[in-house]
Amino acid sequence: MRMVPARGRPPYDAGVLAYVPAAFFLVLLVVGVLRDRRRFGNAVLFGLFCVGLAFGLLHAAVVGVGGGHHALEWAVAGILLLPLLGALVLPVFLLSNGVKMIRKEGRRPANLLSFLAGLALVGLLALALAAVATRSPELVIVAGTALLLAGYVSFLFFCFLAYALLYGWLRPRRDVDFVVVLGCGLVGGSRVPPLLAGRLERARRLYAAQAARGRPPVLVVSGGQGPDEKVPEAHAMAVWLVEHGVPAEHVLREARSRTTTENLLFSRAVMEAARPGYRCLVVTSNYHAFRAALTARRTGVNGQVVGARTAAYFWPSATIREFVAVFFEHKLVNLTVCVTIVFLGAGAWWRR
Structure with missing residues (x-):
């Protein structure tokens, strides 16, 4: 006997089809993670999966598929309210965090990022409200262009942040030959300093856990000597580890690097010389872990990256800084999209 859908409700298959984009991007994401989880393309796929899932939930609410399910209704309400709450709450959070960063860390440019991001969001909201209030065609075009730019950057930031959290959750399970700090x-x-001590403590715990299984890794401490430093960072890091119970013979020093890229390139050379075909873990701060993983992939390091905890107030500005760095590492694509949006706005202005 053939089942006939209830009047006013589309067949169940119509609701299922709404989730096809999410399923498609989820499959691509799983494949990408299995191939190499250290790819920014995985972050974009994760963001597209979330967008596809939100679309499916909204479609289900509109056509009535799954009606009566309160969990679905709450999920849809959350999706609809999230942009509004973000527009109202996020600027306040960023501004307050920016003030705290300035008080605790000083007025260096890197410490101003959360405050500047909060100001930018306030300005964008004011511009949108002014365009709606005045109904000025010119102001509407400017506001629309600014919102499109903000939407593109916000989507990439969401991808970066969400996948960075996912990457941090995906723990490597196999023993390694080296742990790079x-x-x-x-x-x-x-x-x-406390930030570096957190990284060293995370590495020490990784060392102790694997040593308890009978196969202690070698710790590679990586950091050169800055212009205001009396000794290379690697020397101070090695001393800290030995003082905290790591045998000196299990610590190697890489004391030439000045940047993250050099950290990983020079450490790779140390590991390859000591054990060809090595496997490693790289330890850094949690906000820096995903970008370090991208750099590790680019520099050919055979290993994943794990993060050490940092102070909560430090995390927003540091995460924004990491995102800006990744954004400009892919500047050809990102600037092309941004310039295209600006040209579209200029074209709309010219045709008004």
Whole structure:
């Protein structure tokens, strides 16, 4: 006996089809992660999967598929309210965090990022409200162009942030030959600061856990000597590890690097010389882990990256800084899209 859909409700298959884009991007994401989880393309696929899933839920609400399911209704309400809440709450959060960063860390440009991002969101919201209030064609075009640019950048930032959290959750399970610790500057020219101590403690715990299984890895501390430092970072890091119980013979020093790229390139050379065909883990701060993973892939390091915890107030500005760096690492694509949006806005202005 053939089942006939209820009047006013489309067949169940119509609701299922709404989730096809999400399923498609999920399959691509799984394949990408299995091939190499250290790819920014995986982040974009994860973002597209989330967008596809949101579309499916909204479609289900509109056509009535799954009606009566309160969990679905709450999910849809959350999807609809999220942009509004973000527009109202996020600027306040970023501004307050920016003030806290300035008080605790000083007024260096890198510490101003969350405050500047909050100001930019306030300005964008004011521009949109002014365009709606005045109904000025010119202002509508400017606001629309600005919103499109902000939407593109916001989507990429969401992809970066969401996948960075997912990447941090995907823990490597196999034993490794080396654990590389990335340096980040010394206090007073010779002392390990709390941020670097967090990385070293994470590496020490990884060492202890694997040593308990009978196969201790070698720790590679990576960091050169800055112009305001009395000793190379690697030397201070090695001393810290030995003082905290790691045998000196299980610590190697890479004391030439000045950047993350050099950290990984020079550390790779150390590991390849000591054990061809090595496997490693790289330890850095949690906000830096995904970008370090992208750099590790680019520099040919055979290993994943894990993050050490940092102070909560430090995380927003640091994450924005990491995103900006990744954005400009893919500047050809990103600037092409942004310039195209601006030209579209200019064309609309010219035709008005």
